[in-house]
Amino acid sequence: MKMNRRDFLKLTGTGTILGLAGLGLFERVTEEAIAAQFSKDAKALNAKRWAMIVDLRKFKTEEDYRRIINACHSVHNVPDFGNPKDEIKWLWTDTYEHSFPGQEHEFMPEWLEKKPIPLLCNHCANPPCVRVCPVKATFKSPDGITQQDYHRCIGCRFCMAACPYGARSFNWRDPRPFIKKTNNEFPTRTKGVVEKCNFCTERLAKGLKPACVEESNGALIFGDLMDPDSEVRQVLRKDFTIRRKAELGTQPSVFYIIGGSENV
Amino acid sequence: MFEKALEGSKRYWTWLIILAAISGIGTLYYLKQFQFGLGLTGLSRDVSWGLYIGQFTFLVGVAASAVMVVLPYYLHNYKVFGRITILGEFLAIPSVIMCMLFIFVDMGQPTRILNVLLHPTPRSVLFWDSVVLGGYLFLNLLVGWTVLHAEKKEIAPPKWIKPFIYLSIIWAPSIHTVTAFIYAGLPGRHFWLTAIMAARFLASAFSSGPALLIILAMIIRRYTKFDPGKEAIQALGKIVTYFMLTNVFFMCLELFTAFYSGIPGHQHPFKYLFTGLEGHGRLVPLMWTSAILAIFSLILLLNPATRKNERTLAVASAAVFISLWIEKGFGLIIGGFVPNPFEKVFEYWPTAPETIITIGVWATGFLILTILYKIATTVKQEVGESAHH
Numbered sequence: 092m093k094m095n096r097r098d099f100l101k102l103t104g105t106g107t108i109l110g111l112a113g114l115g116l117f118e119r120v121t122e123e124a125i126a127a128q129f130s131k132d133a134k135a136l137n138a139k140r141w142a143m144i145v146d147l148r149k150f151k152t153e154e155d156y157r158r159i160i161n162a163c164h165s166v167h168n169v170p171d172f173g174n175p176k177d178e179i180k181w182l183w184t185d186t187y188e189h190s191f192p193g194q195e196h197e198f199m200p201e202w203l204e205k206k207p208i209p210l211l212c213n214h215c216a217n218p219p220c221v222r223v224c225p226v227k228a229t230f231k232s233p234d235g236i237t238q239q240d241y242h243r244c245i246g247c248r249f250c251m252a253a254c255p256y257g258a259r260s261f262n263w264r265d266p267r268p269f270i271k272k273t274n275n276e277f278p279t280r281t282k283g284v285v286e287k288c289n290f291c292t293e294r295l296a297k298g299l300k301p302a303c304v305e306e307s308n309g310a311l312i313f314g315d316l317m318d319p320d321s322e323v324r325q326v327l328r329k330d331f332t333i334r335r336k337a338e339l340g341t342q343p344s345v346f347y348i349i350g351g352s353e354n355v
Numbered sequence: 356m357f358e359k360a361l362e363g364s365k366r367y368w369t370w371l372i373i374l375a376a377i378s379g380i381g382t383l384y385y386l387k388q389f390q391f392g393l394g395l396t397g398l399s400r401d402v403s404w405g406l407y408i409g410q411f412t413f414l415v416g417v418a419a420s421a422v423m424v425v426l427p428y429y430l431h432n433y434k435v436f437g438r439i440t441i442l443g444e445f446l447a448i449p450s451v452i453m454c455m456l457f458i459f460v461d462m463g464q465p466t467r468i469l470n471v472l473l474h475p476t477p478r479s480v481l482f483w484d485s486v487v488l489g490g491y492l493f494l495n496l497l498v499g500w501t502v503l504h505a506e507k508k509e510i511a512p513p514k515w516i517k518p519f520i521y522l523s524i525i526w527a528p529s530i531h532t533v534t535a536f537i538y539a540g541l542p543g544r545h546f547w548l549t550a551i552m553a554a555r556f557l558a559s560a561f562s563s564g565p566a567l568l569i570i571l572a573m574i575i576r577r578y579t580k581f582d583p584g585k586e587a588i589q590a591l592g593k594i595v596t597y598f599m600l601t602n603v604f605f606m607c608l609e610l611f612t613a614f615y616s617g618i619p620g621h622q623h624p625f626k627y628l629f630t631g632l633e634g635h636g637r638l639v640p641l642m643w644t645s646a647i648l649a650i651f652s653l654i655l656l657l658n659p660a661t662r663k664n665e666r667t668l669a670v671a672s673a674a675v676f677i678s679l680w681i682e683k684g685f686g687l688i689i690g691g692f693v694p695n696p697f698e699k700v701f702e703y704w705p706t707a708p709e710t711i712i713t714i715g716v717w718a719t720g721f722l723i724l725t726i727l728y729k730i731a732t733t734v735k736q737e738v739g740e741s742a743h744h
Contacts, residue, residue, distance in 0.1 A: 177399070177400075185697055219541060223540075223541070226474045226476060227474050246393070246464040247481060254543065255543025255544075256543070257695055260400055261400065261403060263393050264394035283462070336543065
């Protein structure tokens, strides 16, 4: 078949218009499909600034600590290297002296000297780690959580130098062989990136409280600091709380109730 | 002009091959680190920066020191430095390249390095550091090459280069100031949280850099037919003296504030570095070596007789360089991490692969330095010869 120039142009023109229209339609449909996929779960828990209160009075036995740490580390595929050099931790404990340096004194009660204090990322409202990251791999989400993007992190570790709480860990080597049991619901990490507690942002999105909070039997209280009626605000109104190194201006979102003789 | 680097004596080529071989070994170990991860180094959760970042910090100073020969020549018309400005500029180039390489080998995810450009973040000091380092490399390449090229043609340098020269003079202090801000703006690190950090950085830069330049000028005079000039070396000696004195003075200011204030957190890093803390003192011998070399160098530098004697000046310059290499290239970084934010002592020491990679980067730097100096000295020597005829 022979085609003259006029027919050729007509056909090509119509084809192009149809093609573009089809492409536009396709893009719109897929965009909607993708948006639907990522739209918020109706059950999702929302807040303006998530916060946690650690009520030390309610930590009685070693089991109380072990339970919350295991819950966190197993759900988030935190590896166990068995040595302090490669160590990665999201939730751990240390003594009062090391958790609140400068606050200790030689006449402290014995129970306080020995009592393990649960430690985690403070999800600061004014976080130095976010300020220093050169690629915005660590950032604040609108709910106040200090997030870490494992896929953007270049592994410069500026954030680790900046964090006054030692809350950040680096994958010095491939962590995967050191994960006891992989949870397929949460990503594992690769070597060369920084990670830390994420306040269980993935669970909040599904309407669940953080794993540690769920396992704490009420020793960890979680809620919206900006909601005057939230449980955290009720407790903060009632009890005396302290924050780690608050004098640095980081505005930590994790509060501690140390308590008194009821700890004995 | 590059052709000057392609012809040389047997000694020149042997030296290049040795450096290339060391650089190659370093590269092989880097590939191993690339494959395994930074766990190959002595770094840990507690001491997350070490030898690599220390070398980067120290070399930014060496790079910035070019301004110490460029400024007197171009702003004060100090003719004596006319012979060595190119040596300063051509020292800055491999120094900045080494800085970049040390940052690169320190990265956990080096393949994502372009994220720094894809997601530019002006609130991060590291972003500005990449800007000032890149800019400084460009300025020194441009100015050094253009001026040397004009000299080769035996004509005056083009007029358009002047603004770039002045810009490079302002730019030099900026690279070390921004590098100091990496440390001095972090809330939880007592050892680094000091307003005179940038001033200290500049003082050590302007003593260690010219000290290296003195040694390099002496090597050049010995092994090439180009003589940088006795007077230029003596002028550099005075620069080293003043800035080394400033450097030690600044260190004393730090000690006063830490110990007279009585604040434990400010004292602990100094105690860890110089006396050991809680039974840990791996850096103590090294830090005392640095302190003693600093005092020793000042005795030689302040005494006019030993400063004017080139042999003792060379010894003093080596002492300054090694002293500050230990202080900026090692102690400053480790002191920021020990004790850690929990006031606990967890020590660091570089591993063998980490050390080999470090030496490899230095060898790469010296390889580039040798090539650039070969070009510069050959051009200078040829121009000098033709002027005689």
